[in-house]
Amino acid sequence: MRHANVVILTDEAEFARLLTACWQAERQAPVITVLTSELWQQQEAPACDLVVVGPMREGKLTNVLRSLDPSTAVILCVPADSKEFGLLRSKYPRLVHVPLREDWAHTLMLVAGESLRRVEAMRLAKQAECLAAKNENHATLGRYMLEMKHSVNNALTSMLGNAELLLLEPGQLSSQSLAQIKTIHSMALRINEVMQRFSSLASEMQEAENASQAETQETGSPTSPYP
Incomplete structure (x- = not known):
């Protein structure tokens, strides 16, 4: 502390x-x-x-x-x-x-203790507000990425498809062009893996949120005293 x-x-x-x-x-x-x-x-x-x-x-x-x-x-x-x-x-x-x-020291210690606890509570509250604002920024970025997921996947599909078509006829390409297309294909696959991971995280977070809401509703529901 x-x-x-x-x-x-x-x-x-x-x-x-x-x-x-x-x-x-x-x-x-x-x-x-x-x-x-x-x-x-x-x-x-x-x-x-x-x-x-x-x-x-x-x-x-x-x-x-x-x-x-x-x-x-x-x-x-x-x-x-x-x-x-x-x-x-x-x-x-x-x-x-x-x-x-006569009893000033004892009284002052009690008052000071309460004052310091209040100061600490205000400090923690301010820290929590800053953290919440930071998390909100991250959440906004995450929502934007989820919204753009479909567009990014479409672009990746096009990139991968065209790269694979070109790689089917390597004899028509120079060695330098072939190496560049392979690099594009490899990087597109890596981006695709990242997007798949985003999709998995979104599903996991949605499931956790649904479970939390269900638990909250069960806890808050009044129980009848009669069977």
Whole structure:
């Protein structure tokens, strides 16, 4: 399973130390990066799944939150009576806040766990969407090839027939022309084998789809409680 990336953003070393220790005690700890507000402003924000914003020096919190990517999950852990927090809460109504009180570490770990699970679920959903789009492109190509199968087979039949007629009278052809016709005949046979394989795959896929639909219908059909 992929390890989550967490950034602890705080100017209070004890906050970062305690939170890091709590995470490291977990069975599957995330990759943790600890940054102060100054380091955060001096470098590009690292790629992460969750940012935990802890206590900061006066006036730094607003600038830090303003610099965060709106799509990043953020947990703010500051005293609830902070003047700056009151302004931020009205500006960022979706901001997740864990009050900095006696049991803050336990509460934050629970909230962070849910946030990371949500981030992972969204990542998997996006990955599934990309895979579905890719499969749809493949399906479109497959449908086109099936639709063109008849035309390709007709063209191959003509190529093979004419090549075989020419090969029946090899004495009328130069050695170079004879070799070229044999090559055309051989390649046409190979293409024909590929087309036959496409036909077999189409039949197998159709049978599997029919069986799946029949199973779904049987499962979804209500059963009568009476014999």
